Amino acid sequence: MLPAISDIERLLAALPDVAVAEELLGVVARVSLADAVPALVAIKAAGYESLVDFDGIDTGELIELTYRLRSYALDTELYVKTSVAYGGTIESVWYEYPSALMPERETAELLGLHLAGHPNPKRLLTTDGVPPLLRKDVLIRSVEEVKAR
Amino acid sequence: MTDTCEETLGVGLLCEGQHDPGTPPAGLRRAPSGVDGLTTEHLIINMGPQHPSTHGVLRMLIEVDGEEIVAAEVSVGYLHRGIEKLAEHRRYDAIGTLMDRGDYVSGMMGEHAFAMAAEKLMEVEVPRKAHWLRSLASELNRLASHLVWYGTFGLDTGGMGQFLYAMRDREALLDILEALSGQRMMFNYIRPGGVVADLPLGLEEKIRTFLSTFDMYLEEHDQLLGGNEIFQSRVKGIGVIDRGIAQCFGLTGANLRAAGVDFDVRKARPYAAYQELDFEVPLGTKGDAWDRYMVRMEEMRQSARMIAQLIDGMPEGPHTAKVPRVIRPNAGEVYASVESSRGETGIHLVSDGTEHPYRMHYRGPSLYAAQALEEILPGHLIADVVMIIGSTDIMLGELDR
Numbered sequence: 001m002l003p004a005i006s007d008i009e010r011l012l013a014a015l016p017d018v019a020v021a022e023e024l025l026g027v028v029a030r031v032s033l034a035d036a037v038p039a040l041v042a043i044k045a046a047g048y049e050s051l052v053d054f055d056g057i058d059t060g061e062l063i064e065l066t067y068r069l070r071s072y073a074l075d076t077e078l079y080v081k082t083s084v085a086y087g088g089t090i091e092s093v094w095y096e097y098p099s100a101l102m103p104e105r106e107t108a109e110l111l112g113l114h115l116a117g118h119p120n121p122k123r124l125l126t127t128d129g130v131p132p133l134l135r136k137d138v139l140i141r142s143v144e145e146v147k148a149r
Numbered sequence: 150m151t152d153t154c155e156e157t158l159g160v161g162l163l164c165e166g167q168h169d170p171g172t173p174p175a176g177l178r179r180a181p182s183g184v185d186g187l188t189t190e191h192l193i194i195n196m197g198p199q200h201p202s203t204h205g206v207l208r209m210l211i212e213v214d215g216e217e218i219v220a221a222e223v224s225v226g227y228l229h230r231g232i233e234k235l236a237e238h239r240r241y242d243a244i245g246t247l248m249d250r251g252d253y254v255s256g257m258m259g260e261h262a263f264a265m266a267a268e269k270l271m272e273v274e275v276p277r278k279a280h281w282l283r284s285l286a287s288e289l290n291r292l293a294s295h296l297v298w299y300g301t302f303g304l305d306t307g308g309m310g311q312f313l314y315a316m317r318d319r320e321a322l323l324d325i326l327e328a329l330s331g332q333r334m335m336f337n338y339i340r341p342g343g344v345v346a347d348l349p350l351g352l353e354e355k356i357r358t359f360l361s362t363f364d365m366y367l368e369e370h371d372q373l374l375g376g377n378e379i380f381q382s383r384v385k386g387i388g389v390i391d392r393g394i395a396q397c398f399g400l401t402g403a404n405l406r407a408a409g410v411d412f413d414v415r416k417a418r419p420y421a422a423y424q425e426l427d428f429e430v431p432l433g434t435k436g437d438a439w440d441r442y443m444v445r446m447e448e449m450r451q452s453a454r455m456i457a458q459l460i461d462g463m464p465e466g467p468h469t470a471k472v473p474r475v476i477r478p479n480a481g482e483v484y485a486s487v488e489s490s491r492g493e494t495g496i497h498l499v500s501d502g503t504e505h506p507y508r509m510h511y512r513g514p515s516l517y518a519a520q521a522l523e524e525i526l527p528g529h530l531i532a533d534v535v536m537i538i539g540s541t542d543i544m545l546g547e548l549d550r
Protein backbone atom coordinates (compact mmCIF):
# COMPACT_ATOMS: atom_id res chain seq x y z
CA MET A 1 0.00 0.00 0.00
CA LEU A 2 1.09 3.54 -0.63
CA PRO A 3 1.58 6.06 2.18
CA ALA A 4 0.00 9.51 1.90
CA ILE A 5 2.41 11.94 0.25
CA SER A 6 1.44 14.66 2.72
CA ASP A 7 2.42 12.40 5.64
CA ILE A 8 5.86 11.81 4.20
CA GLU A 9 6.32 15.50 3.38
CA ARG A 10 5.42 16.37 6.97
CA LEU A 11 7.83 13.75 8.22
CA LEU A 12 10.72 15.19 6.22
CA ALA A 13 9.76 18.85 6.54
CA ALA A 14 12.89 19.69 8.52
CA LEU A 15 15.16 18.65 5.67
CA PRO A 16 15.95 20.95 2.75
CA ASP A 17 15.56 19.84 -0.85
CA VAL A 18 13.14 16.99 -0.28
CA ALA A 19 10.77 16.05 -3.08
CA VAL A 20 8.06 13.47 -2.45
CA ALA A 21 5.98 12.20 -5.34
CA GLU A 22 4.01 9.19 -6.46
CA GLU A 23 5.75 7.48 -9.34
CA LEU A 24 5.30 4.18 -11.15
CA LEU A 25 7.66 2.74 -8.56
CA GLY A 26 5.51 3.88 -5.63
CA VAL A 27 5.78 6.85 -3.28
CA VAL A 28 9.35 8.11 -3.63
CA ALA A 29 11.11 10.65 -1.40
CA ARG A 30 14.15 12.14 -3.15
CA VAL A 31 16.73 13.62 -0.83
CA SER A 32 20.27 14.91 -1.14
CA LEU A 33 23.13 12.62 -0.12
CA ALA A 34 23.77 14.69 3.00
CA ASP A 35 20.13 14.33 4.05
CA ALA A 36 19.81 10.62 3.34
CA VAL A 37 20.73 9.42 6.83
CA PRO A 38 18.63 12.05 8.68
CA ALA A 39 15.71 11.19 6.38
CA LEU A 40 16.04 7.48 7.10
CA VAL A 41 16.28 8.14 10.84
CA ALA A 42 13.06 10.20 10.71
CA ILE A 43 11.32 7.59 8.60
CA LYS A 44 12.28 4.81 10.96
CA ALA A 45 11.04 6.80 13.92
CA ALA A 46 7.71 7.11 12.10
CA GLY A 47 7.27 3.34 12.10
CA TYR A 48 9.09 2.07 9.01
CA GLU A 49 10.91 -0.59 10.94
CA SER A 50 12.25 -2.66 8.06
CA LEU A 51 14.62 -1.87 5.21
CA VAL A 52 13.62 -4.63 2.81
CA ASP A 53 15.81 -3.72 -0.14
CA PHE A 54 18.69 -1.48 -1.12
CA ASP A 55 20.38 -1.13 -4.47
CA GLY A 56 22.08 1.32 -6.79
CA ILE A 57 21.76 2.31 -10.43
CA ASP A 58 24.44 3.79 -12.64
CA THR A 59 22.51 6.53 -14.45
CA GLY A 60 25.44 7.45 -16.68
CA GLU A 61 26.13 10.62 -14.69
CA LEU A 62 26.06 9.41 -11.10
CA ILE A 63 24.94 6.53 -8.92
CA GLU A 64 21.34 6.62 -7.77
CA LEU A 65 20.64 4.72 -4.55
CA THR A 66 17.22 3.33 -3.68
CA TYR A 67 16.12 2.36 -0.16
CA ARG A 68 12.90 0.34 0.05
CA LEU A 69 11.32 0.65 3.48
CA ARG A 70 8.33 -1.10 4.96
CA SER A 71 6.11 -0.50 7.94
CA TYR A 72 4.32 -3.65 9.02
CA ALA A 73 2.18 -1.69 11.46
CA LEU A 74 1.05 0.85 8.85
CA ASP A 75 1.10 -1.76 6.05
CA THR A 76 2.85 0.68 3.72
CA GLU A 77 6.01 0.84 1.66
CA LEU A 78 8.13 3.84 0.83
CA TYR A 79 11.13 4.43 -1.40
CA VAL A 80 13.91 6.87 -0.56
CA LYS A 81 16.27 7.87 -3.34
CA THR A 82 19.51 9.76 -3.23
CA SER A 83 22.47 10.18 -5.56
CA VAL A 84 26.21 9.96 -5.15
CA ALA A 85 29.03 10.79 -7.54
CA TYR A 86 31.17 8.04 -9.07
CA GLY A 87 33.70 6.85 -6.53
CA GLY A 88 31.87 8.76 -3.81
CA THR A 89 31.25 7.76 -0.22
CA ILE A 90 27.95 6.68 1.28
CA GLU A 91 27.18 6.70 4.97
CA SER A 92 26.14 3.30 6.28
CA VAL A 93 22.75 3.12 7.98
CA TRP A 94 23.27 -0.31 9.55
CA TYR A 95 22.79 1.04 13.07
CA GLU A 96 19.27 2.13 12.13
CA TYR A 97 18.59 -0.74 9.76
CA PRO A 98 20.85 -3.77 10.33
CA SER A 99 19.42 -5.29 7.16
CA ALA A 100 21.59 -2.77 5.27
CA LEU A 101 24.80 -4.54 6.33
CA MET A 102 25.24 -6.82 3.32
CA PRO A 103 23.29 -4.87 0.66
CA GLU A 104 25.47 -1.82 1.36
CA ARG A 105 28.63 -3.87 0.93
CA GLU A 106 27.31 -5.31 -2.31
CA THR A 107 26.25 -1.94 -3.71
CA ALA A 108 29.55 -0.30 -2.82
CA GLU A 109 31.50 -3.16 -4.37
CA LEU A 110 29.51 -3.49 -7.58
CA LEU A 111 29.16 0.24 -8.24
CA GLY A 112 32.57 1.43 -7.10
CA LEU A 113 31.58 3.40 -3.98
CA HIS A 114 33.14 3.77 -0.56
CA LEU A 115 31.38 2.96 2.69
CA ALA A 116 31.68 5.13 5.78
CA GLY A 117 30.69 3.94 9.23
CA HIS A 118 30.23 0.33 8.20
CA PRO A 119 31.54 -2.25 10.70
CA ASN A 120 32.70 -4.70 8.03
CA PRO A 121 33.20 -2.83 4.76
CA LYS A 122 34.75 -5.76 2.92
CA ARG A 123 33.77 -6.96 -0.53
CA LEU A 124 30.75 -9.24 -0.44
CA LEU A 125 30.52 -11.12 -3.74
CA THR A 126 33.72 -10.68 -5.71
CA THR A 127 37.43 -10.85 -5.01
CA ASP A 128 39.95 -8.04 -4.90
CA GLY A 129 40.75 -6.59 -8.29
CA VAL A 130 37.37 -7.24 -9.88
CA PRO A 131 36.07 -3.96 -11.34
CA PRO A 132 32.69 -2.56 -10.23
CA LEU A 133 30.62 -4.82 -12.45
CA LEU A 134 27.36 -2.89 -12.40
CA ARG A 135 28.93 0.31 -13.70
CA LYS A 136 27.99 1.01 -17.30
CA ASP A 137 31.62 1.58 -18.26
CA VAL A 138 32.48 -1.99 -17.24
CA LEU A 139 31.59 -4.14 -20.23
CA ILE A 140 31.09 -7.87 -20.27
CA ARG A 141 32.96 -9.71 -22.96
CA SER A 142 31.11 -11.10 -25.95
CA VAL A 143 31.51 -14.72 -27.04
CA GLU A 144 33.69 -13.54 -29.93
CA GLU A 145 36.00 -11.65 -27.59
CA VAL A 146 36.39 -14.65 -25.33
CA LYS A 147 37.13 -16.96 -28.27
CA ALA A 148 39.71 -14.52 -29.60
CA ARG A 149 41.69 -14.45 -26.38
CA MET B 150 9.62 -10.72 22.47
CA THR B 151 11.02 -7.38 21.45
CA ASP B 152 9.42 -4.95 19.08
CA THR B 153 12.17 -2.65 17.92
CA CYS B 154 15.68 -2.91 16.63
CA GLU B 155 17.03 -1.03 19.62
CA GLU B 156 15.54 -3.47 22.11
CA THR B 157 16.65 -6.46 20.10
CA LEU B 158 20.18 -5.31 19.58
CA GLY B 159 20.50 -4.44 23.21
CA VAL B 160 20.05 -8.01 24.41
CA GLY B 161 22.69 -9.89 22.43
CA LEU B 162 25.68 -11.40 24.20
CA LEU B 163 28.05 -8.78 22.90
CA CYS B 164 25.50 -6.15 21.99
CA GLU B 165 26.04 -3.48 24.61
CA GLY B 166 26.58 -0.06 23.10
CA GLN B 167 25.20 -1.21 19.79
CA HIS B 168 23.31 2.02 19.19
CA ASP B 169 26.47 3.98 18.55
CA PRO B 170 27.36 4.35 14.90
CA GLY B 171 30.51 2.43 14.11
CA THR B 172 30.08 -0.21 16.79
CA PRO B 173 29.83 -3.55 15.04
CA PRO B 174 26.87 -5.92 15.53
CA ALA B 175 27.26 -8.92 17.79
CA GLY B 176 28.50 -11.33 15.17
CA LEU B 177 31.21 -9.03 13.93
CA ARG B 178 32.52 -7.83 17.26
CA ARG B 179 35.05 -10.49 18.04
CA ALA B 180 36.38 -10.69 21.53
CA PRO B 181 40.20 -10.71 21.49
CA SER B 182 41.42 -14.25 22.02
CA GLY B 183 42.04 -15.19 25.63
CA VAL B 184 41.59 -11.72 27.12
CA ASP B 185 38.61 -12.59 29.26
CA GLY B 186 40.82 -14.43 31.69
CA LEU B 187 38.53 -17.08 33.07
CA THR B 188 37.63 -18.72 29.78
CA THR B 189 39.61 -20.83 27.36
CA GLU B 190 41.41 -19.37 24.41
CA HIS B 191 39.05 -18.64 21.61
CA LEU B 192 39.38 -20.57 18.38
CA ILE B 193 38.27 -19.43 14.98
CA ILE B 194 36.77 -22.26 12.95
CA ASN B 195 36.35 -22.04 9.21
CA MET B 196 33.11 -23.79 8.34
CA GLY B 197 32.54 -24.30 4.65
CA PRO B 198 32.41 -23.48 1.83
CA GLN B 199 32.12 -27.21 1.15
CA HIS B 200 30.62 -28.24 4.45
CA PRO B 201 27.63 -30.51 3.75
CA SER B 202 25.34 -28.65 6.10
CA THR B 203 25.84 -25.25 4.55
CA HIS B 204 23.32 -25.92 1.77
CA GLY B 205 25.47 -24.82 -1.10
CA VAL B 206 28.68 -22.92 -0.73
CA LEU B 207 28.23 -20.81 2.36
CA ARG B 208 31.36 -20.16 4.37
CA MET B 209 31.21 -19.16 7.97
CA LEU B 210 33.94 -17.99 10.28
CA ILE B 211 32.96 -19.03 13.75
CA GLU B 212 34.76 -17.91 16.85
CA VAL B 213 34.23 -20.34 19.68
CA ASP B 214 34.89 -20.37 23.39
CA GLY B 215 35.01 -24.11 23.96
CA GLU B 216 31.79 -25.38 22.40
CA GLU B 217 30.06 -22.01 22.53
CA ILE B 218 29.96 -19.56 19.69
CA VAL B 219 30.93 -16.03 20.58
CA ALA B 220 30.92 -14.56 17.10
CA ALA B 221 30.13 -15.59 13.56
CA GLU B 222 30.77 -14.02 10.22
CA VAL B 223 29.00 -15.09 7.07
CA SER B 224 31.14 -15.08 3.94
CA VAL B 225 29.33 -15.40 0.64
CA GLY B 226 29.93 -14.91 -3.07
CA TYR B 227 31.11 -18.37 -4.11
CA LEU B 228 28.19 -18.73 -6.53
CA HIS B 229 28.21 -15.19 -7.87
CA ARG B 230 27.47 -15.31 -11.58
CA GLY B 231 26.64 -11.68 -12.25
CA ILE B 232 22.96 -12.33 -12.97
CA GLU B 233 22.09 -8.63 -12.62
CA LYS B 234 24.79 -7.60 -15.09
CA LEU B 235 23.92 -10.38 -17.50
CA ALA B 236 20.27 -9.27 -17.45
CA GLU B 237 21.33 -5.92 -18.88
CA HIS B 238 22.48 -7.79 -21.99
CA ARG B 239 19.48 -10.11 -22.43
CA ARG B 240 16.17 -9.49 -24.09
CA TYR B 241 13.17 -9.38 -21.79
CA ASP B 242 11.86 -12.76 -22.91
CA ALA B 243 15.22 -14.43 -22.16
CA ILE B 244 15.73 -13.21 -18.62
CA GLY B 245 13.58 -15.99 -17.14
CA THR B 246 16.51 -18.35 -17.75
CA LEU B 247 18.68 -16.18 -15.51
CA MET B 248 16.02 -16.03 -12.81
CA ASP B 249 15.82 -19.84 -12.82
CA ARG B 250 19.49 -19.93 -11.96
CA GLY B 251 19.09 -17.60 -9.00
CA ASP B 252 16.95 -19.62 -6.62
CA TYR B 253 17.33 -22.81 -8.62
CA VAL B 254 15.15 -24.89 -6.32
CA SER B 255 12.12 -22.69 -6.90
CA GLY B 256 12.76 -20.99 -10.21
CA MET B 257 9.10 -20.33 -11.00
CA MET B 258 8.91 -17.59 -8.39
CA GLY B 259 11.91 -15.71 -9.73
CA GLU B 260 10.50 -15.89 -13.25
CA HIS B 261 7.17 -14.72 -11.90
CA ALA B 262 8.64 -11.67 -10.16
CA PHE B 263 10.53 -10.63 -13.27
CA ALA B 264 7.52 -11.15 -15.53
CA MET B 265 5.36 -9.02 -13.22
CA ALA B 266 7.90 -6.22 -13.23
CA ALA B 267 8.21 -6.28 -17.03
CA GLU B 268 4.43 -6.32 -17.42
CA LYS B 269 4.09 -3.20 -15.29
CA LEU B 270 6.32 -1.39 -17.76
CA MET B 271 4.72 -2.98 -20.81
CA GLU B 272 1.19 -2.10 -19.63
CA VAL B 273 0.01 -5.46 -20.85
CA GLU B 274 -3.03 -7.19 -19.39
CA VAL B 275 -2.27 -10.76 -18.46
CA PRO B 276 -5.15 -13.19 -19.19
CA ARG B 277 -6.94 -14.68 -16.20
CA LYS B 278 -5.94 -18.19 -17.17
CA ALA B 279 -2.28 -17.19 -17.23
CA HIS B 280 -2.64 -15.89 -13.67
CA TRP B 281 -4.08 -19.21 -12.57
CA LEU B 282 -1.42 -21.21 -14.36
CA ARG B 283 1.26 -19.05 -12.77
CA SER B 284 -0.15 -19.67 -9.31
CA LEU B 285 -0.44 -23.38 -10.04
CA ALA B 286 3.17 -23.57 -11.22
CA SER B 287 4.35 -21.53 -8.22
CA GLU B 288 2.56 -23.67 -5.65
CA LEU B 289 3.78 -26.91 -7.23
CA ASN B 290 7.27 -25.47 -7.15
CA ARG B 291 6.85 -24.32 -3.55
CA LEU B 292 5.98 -27.88 -2.54
CA ALA B 293 9.03 -29.23 -4.38
CA SER B 294 11.24 -26.61 -2.72
CA HIS B 295 9.84 -27.14 0.78
CA LEU B 296 10.36 -30.89 0.38
CA VAL B 297 14.04 -30.27 -0.34
CA TRP B 298 14.20 -28.12 2.78
CA TYR B 299 12.36 -30.76 4.83
CA GLY B 300 14.63 -33.57 3.67
CA THR B 301 17.88 -31.70 4.16
CA PHE B 302 16.80 -30.18 7.47
CA GLY B 303 16.30 -33.71 8.71
CA LEU B 304 19.74 -34.65 7.42
CA ASP B 305 21.18 -31.77 9.43
CA THR B 306 19.77 -33.31 12.58
CA GLY B 307 21.09 -36.77 11.78
CA GLY B 308 18.00 -38.36 10.19
CA MET B 309 18.20 -40.12 6.82
CA GLY B 310 14.88 -41.80 6.09
CA GLN B 311 12.81 -38.64 5.76
CA PHE B 312 15.16 -37.36 3.05
CA LEU B 313 14.42 -40.38 0.85
CA TYR B 314 10.67 -40.03 1.34
CA ALA B 315 10.85 -36.31 0.58
CA MET B 316 12.77 -36.99 -2.62
CA ARG B 317 10.15 -39.56 -3.62
CA ASP B 318 7.41 -36.94 -3.41
CA ARG B 319 9.57 -34.26 -5.00
CA GLU B 320 10.24 -36.59 -7.92
CA ALA B 321 6.49 -36.78 -8.58
CA LEU B 322 6.31 -32.99 -8.46
CA LEU B 323 9.25 -32.58 -10.82
CA ASP B 324 7.52 -34.96 -13.26
CA ILE B 325 4.46 -32.72 -13.12
CA LEU B 326 6.52 -29.56 -13.59
CA GLU B 327 8.37 -31.19 -16.47
CA ALA B 328 5.08 -32.04 -18.17
CA LEU B 329 3.93 -28.45 -17.64
CA SER B 330 7.05 -26.56 -18.68
CA GLY B 331 9.32 -29.05 -20.44
CA GLN B 332 11.98 -28.74 -17.75
CA ARG B 333 12.52 -30.22 -14.33
CA MET B 334 14.26 -27.25 -12.71
CA MET B 335 15.23 -24.49 -15.16
CA PHE B 336 11.66 -23.95 -16.27
CA ASN B 337 11.55 -20.65 -18.19
CA TYR B 338 7.78 -21.14 -18.06
CA ILE B 339 6.50 -17.79 -16.79
CA ARG B 340 7.34 -15.03 -19.25
CA PRO B 341 6.21 -11.45 -19.73
CA GLY B 342 2.60 -11.59 -20.93
CA GLY B 343 1.65 -14.99 -19.56
CA VAL B 344 3.05 -18.50 -19.58
CA VAL B 345 4.67 -20.52 -22.32
CA ALA B 346 2.11 -23.30 -22.62
CA ASP B 347 -1.31 -24.35 -21.44
CA LEU B 348 -1.90 -27.39 -19.24
CA PRO B 349 -1.06 -30.41 -21.40
CA LEU B 350 -3.60 -33.19 -21.82
CA GLY B 351 -3.64 -35.57 -18.90
CA LEU B 352 -1.71 -33.35 -16.49
CA GLU B 353 -4.79 -32.38 -14.52
CA GLU B 354 -5.41 -36.05 -13.77
CA LYS B 355 -1.77 -36.52 -12.86
CA ILE B 356 -1.93 -33.65 -10.38
CA ARG B 357 -5.14 -35.03 -8.86
CA THR B 358 -3.45 -38.41 -8.44
CA PHE B 359 -0.53 -36.73 -6.71
CA LEU B 360 -2.83 -34.79 -4.40
CA SER B 361 -4.84 -37.89 -3.52
CA THR B 362 -1.88 -39.27 -1.59
CA PHE B 363 0.12 -36.16 -0.76
CA ASP B 364 -1.88 -35.12 2.31
CA MET B 365 -1.37 -38.56 3.80
CA TYR B 366 2.33 -38.55 2.92
CA LEU B 367 2.71 -35.09 4.41
CA GLU B 368 1.30 -36.30 7.71
CA GLU B 369 3.78 -39.17 7.56
CA HIS B 370 6.60 -36.72 6.93
CA ASP B 371 5.49 -34.63 9.88
CA GLN B 372 5.31 -37.66 12.14
CA LEU B 373 8.64 -39.01 10.95
CA LEU B 374 10.58 -35.84 11.68
CA GLY B 375 8.40 -33.51 13.76
CA GLY B 376 7.09 -36.38 15.86
CA ASN B 377 10.59 -37.53 16.70
CA GLU B 378 11.54 -36.55 20.22
CA ILE B 379 15.23 -36.36 19.38
CA PHE B 380 14.50 -33.94 16.55
CA GLN B 381 12.24 -31.87 18.77
CA SER B 382 14.79 -31.63 21.54
CA ARG B 383 17.43 -30.51 19.06
CA VAL B 384 15.42 -27.76 17.36
CA LYS B 385 13.14 -26.38 20.05
CA GLY B 386 14.41 -23.16 21.54
CA ILE B 387 17.42 -22.71 19.26
CA GLY B 388 18.02 -19.98 16.70
CA VAL B 389 15.34 -17.67 18.06
CA ILE B 390 14.57 -14.92 15.56
CA ASP B 391 11.97 -12.85 17.33
CA ARG B 392 9.85 -10.12 15.80
CA GLY B 393 12.43 -7.42 16.46
CA ILE B 394 15.35 -9.26 14.85
CA ALA B 395 13.21 -10.44 11.95
CA GLN B 396 12.01 -6.96 11.12
CA CYS B 397 15.24 -5.05 11.52
CA PHE B 398 17.21 -7.65 9.54
CA GLY B 399 14.67 -7.49 6.72
CA LEU B 400 13.60 -11.12 6.96
CA THR B 401 10.60 -12.26 4.99
CA GLY B 402 8.73 -15.48 4.32
CA ALA B 403 8.51 -18.32 6.82
CA ASN B 404 11.41 -16.85 8.84
CA LEU B 405 9.37 -13.71 9.46
CA ARG B 406 6.04 -15.45 9.98
CA ALA B 407 7.57 -17.88 12.48
CA ALA B 408 8.23 -14.77 14.60
CA GLY B 409 4.51 -14.00 14.52
CA VAL B 410 4.54 -11.26 11.88
CA ASP B 411 1.52 -11.77 9.65
CA PHE B 412 2.95 -10.77 6.28
CA ASP B 413 2.68 -12.92 3.19
CA VAL B 414 2.96 -11.17 -0.17
CA ARG B 415 0.23 -13.45 -1.54
CA LYS B 416 -2.22 -12.03 1.03
CA ALA B 417 -0.82 -8.57 1.72
CA ARG B 418 -0.20 -7.60 -1.93
CA PRO B 419 -2.26 -10.16 -3.87
CA TYR B 420 -1.05 -11.02 -7.35
CA ALA B 421 -1.77 -13.73 -9.93
CA ALA B 422 -4.76 -15.82 -8.76
CA TYR B 423 -4.16 -15.60 -5.01
CA GLN B 424 -7.00 -13.16 -4.38
CA GLU B 425 -9.42 -15.82 -5.59
CA LEU B 426 -7.98 -18.65 -3.52
CA ASP B 427 -8.90 -19.75 -0.04
CA PHE B 428 -5.78 -20.31 2.05
CA GLU B 429 -4.39 -19.45 5.44
CA VAL B 430 -1.08 -17.95 6.46
CA PRO B 431 0.46 -19.99 9.29
CA LEU B 432 2.24 -18.06 12.03
CA GLY B 433 4.65 -18.99 14.77
CA THR B 434 5.04 -17.43 18.19
CA LYS B 435 8.62 -17.72 19.44
CA GLY B 436 10.51 -17.66 16.17
CA ASP B 437 12.78 -20.58 17.02
CA ALA B 438 13.85 -23.33 14.63
CA TRP B 439 10.86 -25.43 15.68
CA ASP B 440 8.43 -22.64 14.78
CA ARG B 441 10.06 -22.28 11.38
CA TYR B 442 9.66 -26.04 10.89
CA MET B 443 5.99 -25.89 11.86
CA VAL B 444 5.27 -22.90 9.63
CA ARG B 445 6.82 -24.53 6.56
CA MET B 446 5.02 -27.82 7.15
CA GLU B 447 1.71 -25.97 7.36
CA GLU B 448 2.63 -23.98 4.25
CA MET B 449 2.89 -27.27 2.39
CA ARG B 450 -0.64 -28.21 3.50
CA GLN B 451 -1.90 -24.81 2.35
CA SER B 452 -0.10 -25.13 -1.00
CA ALA B 453 -1.75 -28.51 -1.57
CA ARG B 454 -5.11 -26.88 -0.78
CA MET B 455 -4.42 -24.15 -3.30
CA ILE B 456 -3.34 -26.59 -6.00
CA ALA B 457 -6.64 -28.46 -5.63
CA GLN B 458 -8.57 -25.17 -5.96
CA LEU B 459 -6.50 -24.11 -8.96
CA ILE B 460 -7.15 -27.39 -10.76
CA ASP B 461 -10.88 -27.33 -9.95
CA GLY B 462 -11.39 -23.72 -10.95
CA MET B 463 -8.97 -23.38 -13.88
CA PRO B 464 -10.62 -20.84 -16.20
CA GLU B 465 -10.84 -21.10 -19.97
CA GLY B 466 -9.10 -18.68 -22.27
CA PRO B 467 -5.69 -17.85 -23.64
CA HIS B 468 -2.60 -18.64 -21.59
CA THR B 469 -0.71 -15.57 -22.73
CA ALA B 470 -1.38 -12.04 -23.87
CA LYS B 471 -0.26 -10.89 -27.28
CA VAL B 472 3.24 -9.57 -26.81
CA PRO B 473 5.66 -8.48 -29.52
CA ARG B 474 8.49 -10.83 -30.50
CA VAL B 475 10.95 -8.25 -29.29
CA ILE B 476 9.71 -6.61 -26.14
CA ARG B 477 10.52 -2.92 -25.76
CA PRO B 478 8.68 -1.75 -22.64
CA ASN B 479 8.09 1.88 -21.83
CA ALA B 480 10.92 3.71 -20.17
CA GLY B 481 10.46 3.79 -16.42
CA GLU B 482 11.21 2.19 -13.11
CA VAL B 483 9.09 -0.39 -11.28
CA TYR B 484 9.29 -2.86 -8.42
CA ALA B 485 7.47 -6.17 -8.30
CA SER B 486 7.64 -8.85 -5.65
CA VAL B 487 6.25 -12.31 -5.07
CA GLU B 488 6.16 -14.72 -2.16
CA SER B 489 8.75 -17.30 -3.10
CA SER B 490 9.54 -20.45 -1.15
CA ARG B 491 12.09 -18.57 0.95
CA GLY B 492 10.39 -15.21 1.36
CA GLU B 493 9.86 -12.09 -0.66
CA THR B 494 11.61 -12.16 -4.02
CA GLY B 495 11.67 -8.69 -5.52
CA ILE B 496 12.69 -7.26 -8.85
CA HIS B 497 13.64 -3.62 -9.21
CA LEU B 498 13.54 -3.02 -12.94
CA VAL B 499 14.60 0.07 -14.86
CA SER B 500 13.88 0.37 -18.56
CA ASP B 501 15.18 2.92 -21.03
CA GLY B 502 12.72 1.79 -23.70
CA THR B 503 15.16 -0.52 -25.50
CA GLU B 504 14.99 -4.31 -25.83
CA HIS B 505 17.33 -4.83 -22.84
CA PRO B 506 16.71 -3.73 -19.25
CA TYR B 507 18.80 -0.74 -18.23
CA ARG B 508 19.13 -2.20 -14.75
CA MET B 509 17.66 -5.19 -12.98
CA HIS B 510 18.13 -5.68 -9.26
CA TYR B 511 17.16 -9.05 -7.82
CA ARG B 512 16.20 -9.04 -4.15
CA GLY B 513 16.60 -12.52 -2.74
CA PRO B 514 15.26 -13.27 0.75
CA SER B 515 18.21 -15.56 1.54
CA LEU B 516 20.66 -12.66 1.72
CA TYR B 517 18.72 -11.14 4.59
CA ALA B 518 18.32 -14.46 6.40
CA ALA B 519 22.06 -15.16 6.05
CA GLN B 520 23.12 -11.85 7.55
CA ALA B 521 20.75 -12.37 10.47
CA LEU B 522 22.78 -15.51 11.30
CA GLU B 523 25.58 -13.23 12.50
CA GLU B 524 23.19 -11.87 15.11
CA ILE B 525 21.54 -15.09 16.24
CA LEU B 526 24.40 -17.62 16.28
CA PRO B 527 26.41 -16.17 19.21
CA GLY B 528 25.49 -18.00 22.39
CA HIS B 529 24.70 -21.30 20.68
CA LEU B 530 26.75 -24.47 20.58
CA ILE B 531 28.67 -25.54 17.47
CA ALA B 532 26.29 -28.48 17.09
CA ASP B 533 23.36 -26.06 16.77
CA VAL B 534 24.85 -24.16 13.85
CA VAL B 535 23.87 -26.63 11.16
CA MET B 536 20.30 -26.82 12.44
CA ILE B 537 19.93 -23.06 12.64
CA ILE B 538 21.22 -22.64 9.09
CA GLY B 539 18.92 -25.43 7.91
CA SER B 540 15.93 -23.92 9.66
CA THR B 541 16.33 -20.60 7.84
CA ASP B 542 16.19 -22.38 4.44
CA ILE B 543 18.69 -20.15 2.68
CA MET B 544 19.54 -20.72 -0.97
CA LEU B 545 23.05 -19.75 -1.92
CA GLY B 546 22.33 -19.43 -5.62
CA GLU B 547 19.84 -16.72 -4.86
CA LEU B 548 22.02 -15.10 -2.22
CA ASP B 549 25.06 -14.79 -4.50
CA ARG B 550 23.14 -14.30 -7.75
